[in-house]
Amino acid sequence: MSKELDAFSLFPRENISDVDTKNDVAFHDVDEKAQVYWSKSLKIIKDNVSNQVFKTWFQPLKPLKWNNDILTVKVPSQFFCEWIEEHFYPLLQKTVSQVMGPKAKLQYQVVVEKDSDPSEDRTIKLPGLKQAPQSNQPSLSFSGSQAKAPTFSSYLNGRYTFDNFIEGESNQFAVSAGKAIAKEPGGTRFNPLVLYGGTGLGKTHLVQAIGNHIISKSRRSRVLYTTSERFTMEYISSIQNNKLNDFINYYRSIDALIVDDIQFFGGKEKTQDNFFHTFNALHQEGKQLVLTSDKAPRDLKDVDERLMSRFQWGLIVDIQPPDFEMRMAILQKKSEDEGIELPMDVVEYLARSITKSIRELEGALISLIAKVTLDRKYLTLALAKEVISGIRCSDPKPITIEDIKEEVVNYYKLSLELVESKSRKHEIALARQMAMYLAKKMTPSSLKTIGSYFGNRDHSTVLHSCQAIENYLVTDNNVKSAFETLSKQLDHTIR
Numbered sequence: 001m002s003k004e005l006d007a008f009s010l011f012p013r014e015n016i017s018d019v020d021t022k023n024d025v026a027f028h029d030v031d032e033k034a035q036v037y038w039s040k041s042l043k044i045i046k047d048n049v050s051n052q053v054f055k056t057w058f059q060p061l062k063p064l065k066w067n068n069d070i071l072t073v074k075v076p077s078q079f080f081c082e083w084i085e086e087h088f089y090p091l092l093q094k095t096v097s098q099v100m101g102p103k104a105k106l107q108y109q110v111v112v113e114k115d116s117d118p119s120e121d122r123t124i125k126l127p128g129l130k131q132a133p134q135s136n137q138p139s140l141s142f143s144g145s146q147a148k149a150p151t152f153s154s155y156l157n158g159r160y161t162f163d164n165f166i167e168g169e170s171n172q173f174a175v176s177a178g179k180a181i182a183k184e185p186g187g188t189r190f191n192p193l194v195l196y197g198g199t200g201l202g203k204t205h206l207v208q209a210i211g212n213h214i215i216s217k218s219r220r221s222r223v224l225y226t227t228s229e230r231f232t233m234e235y236i237s238s239i240q241n242n243k244l245n246d247f248i249n250y251y252r253s254i255d256a257l258i259v260d261d262i263q264f265f266g267g268k269e270k271t272q273d274n275f276f277h278t279f280n281a282l283h284q285e286g287k288q289l290v291l292t293s294d295k296a297p298r299d300l301k302d303v304d305e306r307l308m309s310r311f312q313w314g315l316i317v318d319i320q321p322p323d324f325e326m327r328m329a330i331l332q333k334k335s336e337d338e339g340i341e342l343p344m345d346v347v348e349y350l351a352r353s354i355t356k357s358i359r360e361l362e363g364a365l366i367s368l369i370a371k372v373t374l375d376r377k378y379l380t381l382a383l384a385k386e387v388i389s390g391i392r393c394s395d396p397k398p399i400t401i402e403d404i405k406e407e408v409v410n411y412y413k414l415s416l417e418l419v420e421s422k423s424r425k426h427e428i429a430l431a432r433q434m435a436m437y438l439a440k441k442m443t444p445s446s447l448k449t450i451g452s453y454f455g456n457r458d459h460s461t462v463l464h465s466c467q468a469i470e471n472y473l474v475t476d477n478n479v480k481s482a483f484e485t486l487s488k489q490l491d492h493t494i495r
Contacts, residue, residue, distance in 0.1 A: 033066040034064060034065050034072070037066060037071055037100055038062075038063035038071065040099045041096070041100075045095055046058070048091055049088070049091070057080075057087075060076055061073050064109060069100070069105060070107050071096075071104065071105070071106055071107065072107045072109050073106065073108055076110070077373055078110055078339060092106060152223075154211060155224065155225045156225045160204070160205045162175070162209045164333070166322075166333055166358075168329065169323060169326065169448065170319065170320035171206070171319050171320070173317055174195055174206060177190050179213075181290065183213075183217075185214050185287075189314065191283065191289060191313070192311065192313060192315075193210075193290045193291070193314055194262075194293065194315070194316045195291070196295055196316065196318060197294070197321075198321065198357060199294065199359065200359025200360055201320075202319065203260075203319060204260055206319075207258050207290045211223040211225055222253060223254070223256040225260070226258070226260070228260070228263070228264040231259060232268055235271050236271075248274075248278070254282065255287055256288040257287065259289075259290070259292070261293065262291050262292065262293045263294050265300075266301050267301075269304070276310065296318070320444075320446045321357065321444035321446065323449065324351055327354070327355070327361055328348065330358060331350055331361065334362060334365055340369055340372070343379065343380070354388070355445070364388060367387045368384060398443070399442045399490055401445060405435055407486055408438070411486055414428060419435060421455065433468050434486065436454060437465060437466045437469035437470075437483075438486060438487070440462070440466050441487075442490060447459035450462045
C-alpha cells in the first residue's frame with residue numbers, strides 16, 4: 001500500500017549525516033538510508049509517546065527502502081497501519097518532515113509471510129489516504145463560485161470500489177444495477193436507485209462504489225455523497241446564514257447525488273419539501289440519484305406521499321444478509337487485505353457464528369486480528385471462539401427460524417410435520433406462510449435459507465408467501481391479530 005503523509009516543517013530539520021546509528025537495530029537486506037532515516041524517526045517518536053505505546057505500535061515497524069523521497073515501512077497488518085494513522089497521524093507527519101524534509105512521504109507495506117516457504121512471501125498493496133483521517137464530513141461551502149470551481153469535494157471514500165465489494169446471491173441484483181448506473185449515470189431507467197436493507201449489509205460501500213466509478217470515468221463529474229442528516233444540517237445552516245439560494249444552487253449543480261439513510265428525513269417537513277424540489281430538478285435534467293434506506297420506501301414513516309412516490313420512480317432493490325458461502329468469501333478477502341492468512345476452520349467458525357451483518361463479521365475479524373497482533377497470540381480456532389464468546393456476552397439471544405416455527409405451530413395448534421408438508425389446506429398453508437413471513441421479518445436469513453426450513457421450498461415460494469401475508473394484513477383482521485400476537489411472543493423470547 002502507499003499511505004502518503006504530506007510533510008511540513010514544524011521543527012528545524014537536522015542534518016542526516018550527523019545521525020548517530022551505532023546503537024541502531026541491525027537490519028538485513030534493507031536500504032541503508034532507509035535504516036538511518038527510520039532509526040532517527042523512532043528516536044523522535046519515542047520521546048513523544050509512552051514506553052508501552054512505543055513498544056506496541058512503533059517498535060514492530062521495519063524500514064524497507066528509501067526511493068524518490070519515499071520511505072517504505074513494513075507493517076504487520078492493515079489493522080496495524082490504520083490504528084497508527086488514526087491515533088498518531090500528527091506525530092508521524094511532524095517526524096517525517098523533521099527527519100526527511102518537506103517533500104518526503106511515508107509509505108506502508110504489508111508483507112504476508114509464509115513460514116513454510118519464504119520464497120512465497122506476498123506483498124499486499126493497500127489503498128492509501130493522502131490526508132489526515134476525518135471523523136466527520138466537513139460542512140459544505142455554498143459560495144457563489146463553488147459551482148464553477150475546477151475541483152469538487154465528493155466526500156467519497158476511495159476505498160469503496162466495485163473491485164473490493166464481495167458479490168453474492170443476496171446482493172447480486174443490487175451490484176448489477178449499480179454497475180449499470182456507474183457506466184451511464186442518469187442514462188438508465190434506474191433513476192433513482194434505492195437500496196434498502198438492514199444495518200451493516202454493504203449499502204454504503206455499494207453506493208460509494210458507484211460514485212467512485214463515475215469519477216474514475218470522468219474527473220469533471222460532480223458527484224456528491226452525503227447523508228439525510230447532513231443534508232438537513234446544511235439546509236438549516238443555509239437558512240440561518242441567509243445562504244439558502246447558494247444551498248439550492250449547489251445541490252442542483254450536481255451530476256450524481258448519493259444520499260445515505262433517507263429514513264431520517266421522516267418528520268422533517270421543511271427538509272423534505274426542499275429535498276423534493278432538489279430531487280425534481282436533478283431528475284428532470286437527467287442527473288443520477290442514488291439513495292439508501294433501512295426499509296422499503298413504502299414503509300418509511302412520516303415521509304410526505306409525494307416524496308415517497310419519487311423514491312419509487314426508478315428501481316428499488318432489497319439487499320439481504322449474506323449467506324454462509326458469501327460470509328466465508330468476505331472473511332477470506334478481508335483477511336488477505338489485512339495481511340493475515342486465516343485457517344479454514346477459523347473462517348468457517350466465524351461465518352457460522354455471525355449471520356446478521358457484514359459489519360459485525362468485519363468487527364469480529366478485527367477483534368481477532370487485534371488479539372493476534374497486540375497480544376501476540378496464535379491464530380487458532382480456540383482464539384476465534386474466545387473472541388466470539390466476548391461478542392455474544394453483550395448481545396441478546398437472536399430469534400431463530402426454529403423458534404418461529406415452534407411459536408407458529410403452537411398458535412395454530414398444528415404439528416410441525418404438517419407445516420413442513422406439501423399440504424395446501426388453507427389453515428396449514430396460512431400457518432406456513434405466516435412462519436415464512438415472520439422468518440423474513442425477524443431473522444437475517446435469505447429467502448433460500450428460509451425455504452430450506454419448510455420442506456426445501458425455493459425462494460420464489462417464500463417470496464409469494466410473504467406477499468400473501470402482507471395482503472392479508474391489510475384485508476384480514478384475524479391474520480393481523482395473529483401476526484401481532486406472534487410478534488410479541490417472539491420478541492419476548494429474546495429478552
